[in-house]
Amino acid sequence: MKKYALLSTAVAAALLAAPAFAQDDEDDDEDEAPRKAPPAAKMLVAVDKFECKSGDDDAKLAQIQTLRDRVTHYVVASRKFEVVERERIKSILSERLAAQNGLVREDDLSDEEQAEKLENQKLKMAGYVVYGSVLSIGNDEASAMESGVAVRNTSSKVEMELRISSAETGKILASKTVSVRRGKAQMSSMSGSTSANVGDQALAAAVDAAALQCVDSLLELSFPPKVLFVDDDEVTINMPRELVHMDELFDIVKLGKKVVDEDTGNVYQKEKKIGRVQITDFTPTTCTAKPVGDLDLEDVEPGMRVRRVDPERLAKEKAKAKQKQKANFESRF
Numbered sequence: 001m002k003k004y005a006l007l008s009t010a011v012a013a014a015l016l017a018a019p020a021f022a023q024d025d026e027d028d029d030e031d032e033a034p035r036k037a038p039p040a041a042k043m044l045v046a047v048d049k050f051e052c053k054s055g056d057d058d059a060k061l062a063q064i065q066t067l068r069d070r071v072t073h074y075v076v077a078s079r080k081f082e083v084v085e086r087e088r089i090k091s092i093l094s095e096r097l098a099a100q101n102g103l104v105r106e107d108d109l110s111d112e113e114q115a116e117k118l119e120n121q122k123l124k125m126a127g128y129v130v131y132g133s134v135l136s137i138g139n140d141e142a143s144a145m146e147s148g149v150a151v152r153n154t155s156s157k158v159e160m161e162l163r164i165s166s167a168e169t170g171k172i173l174a175s176k177t178v179s180v181r182r183g184k185a186q187m188s189s190m191s192g193s194t195s196a197n198v199g200d201q202a203l204a205a206a207v208d209a210a211a212l213q214c215v216d217s218l219l220e221l222s223f224p225p226k227v228l229f230v231d232d233d234e235v236t237i238n239m240p241r242e243l244v245h246m247d248e249l250f251d252i253v254k255l256g257k258k259v260v261d262e263d264t265g266n267v268y269q270k271e272k273k274i275g276r277v278q279i280t281d282f283t284p285t286t287c288t289a290k291p292v293g294d295l296d297l298e299d300v301e302p303g304m305r306v307r308r309v310d311p312e313r314l315a316k317e318k319a320k321a322k323q324k325q326k327a328n329f330e331s332r333f
Contacts, residue, residue: 043222044093044127044167046086047072050160051133063207064134067158070211071130077242078215079285080223081128089127089167127167130218132178134160137207139199155183156202158210162217174221178213181312182206209310212243216308225306227252230297234280234288237306241282248279249309250289252300274299276309 050068054060075081084092136159141152157180164174182205184198219225229236237250256270275295281288291297 042080042082044089045075045081045083045218046089046127046129046167047075047083048086048129048131050131053133054136054138060137063137063203066204067134067137067160067207067211070208071214074211074215074243075130075218077240078219078223079240080219086129086167089129093127093168128173128218128222129165129167130162130214131165132160132162132214134158137203139203141199152198153183154199154202155181156199156206157181158206160210162214164218164221174217176213176217178210178217180206180210180213180310182209212308213310215243225250227300227302227304227306228286230300230302233297234290235277235297235300237287237289238285239287239306240285241287244279244282244287246279246282249276249292249314250279250306251276251309252295253305253307254301255305271305274304277306 047068050064052061052064072083076083136157138157140155140157159177159179162174162176162178163172165172182202184202184205216225223238225237225239227235228238235252237244252274254272254274256272258267258269260267276292277289277295278292279287279289
């Protein structure tokens with residue numbers, strides 16, 4: 001009789017607590033529904049503290065806590081991770097690996113095959129820790145008077161150094177500067193009456209956008225957003241409705257050949273921008289988008305990467321295009 005490695009106590013208890021499958025009935029074999037495989041374990045993520053480097057006043061600390069809360073919200077909303085406390089992530093990984101080890105038949109696999117199987121399971125169940133340092137967060141305001149109306153422009157900025165490390169080894173896997181600026185304008189009459197506090201609105205928008213950038217970096221490392229289907233006039237993307245907004249723009253990118261730097265061992269991959277799409281609809285787990293500009297959907301293939309276009313970057317692109325158009329016009333004279 002083949003021997004099985006023992007399951008850990010925690011896994012055994014979980015199995016005992018789970019609903020048991022019905023006993024096989026020799027008379028009803030044809031009518032018995034096929035047994036479903038247990039769902040795959042999700043990758044673990046711990047959203048650790050965001051250190052404040054821009055002062056320690058209560059208002060900024062509260063804003064940074066809001067930023068961390070938004071990051072946690074979007075990680076959960078992606079439906080691709082299990083969010084846990086940092087103190088628990090290593091123990092959960094160990095329990096999962098022990099369970100996988102216990103489910104492998106010792107007599108079925110050679111030592112090399114078993115080691116390879118466990119290493120593959122280890123990669124699938126990798127855990128990440130998301131953390132960083134907030135360098136700047138807050139509002140800048142400027143006022144002006146036009147035709148008896150006071151105009152106050154508020155520019156809110158969030159700048160931080162994001163880090164994503166391996167939960168098992170502590171090695172930093174990704175490092176990125178997240179910089180977001182959002183602006184709002186507020187008008188008031190000479191009597192001083194004003195609309196709602198646009199400063200709070202602008203800062204909330206900047207914090208939300210910074211949180212999305214953080215989660216985009218995490219997804220790029222583990223589950224890159226990509227094209228699932230290409231129809232006659234739209235594409236389907238594997239991003240849930242919580243992570244996108246109506247009319248938001250995304251670039252579709254085709255990945256080229258990988259090149260390894262012999263000196264460092266770093267892997268580089270050339271990218272080619274195919275075109276741009278705009279979100280038109282959502283489902284709980286996906287979204288659909290239509291082409292923008294001169295994008296031909298015949299050039300788009302399932303599996304191509306999709307990247308969010310930040311409004312600040314879009315504004316720079318428009319300004320650059322306007323300058324180019326002006327220069328071309330002036331060159332005629």
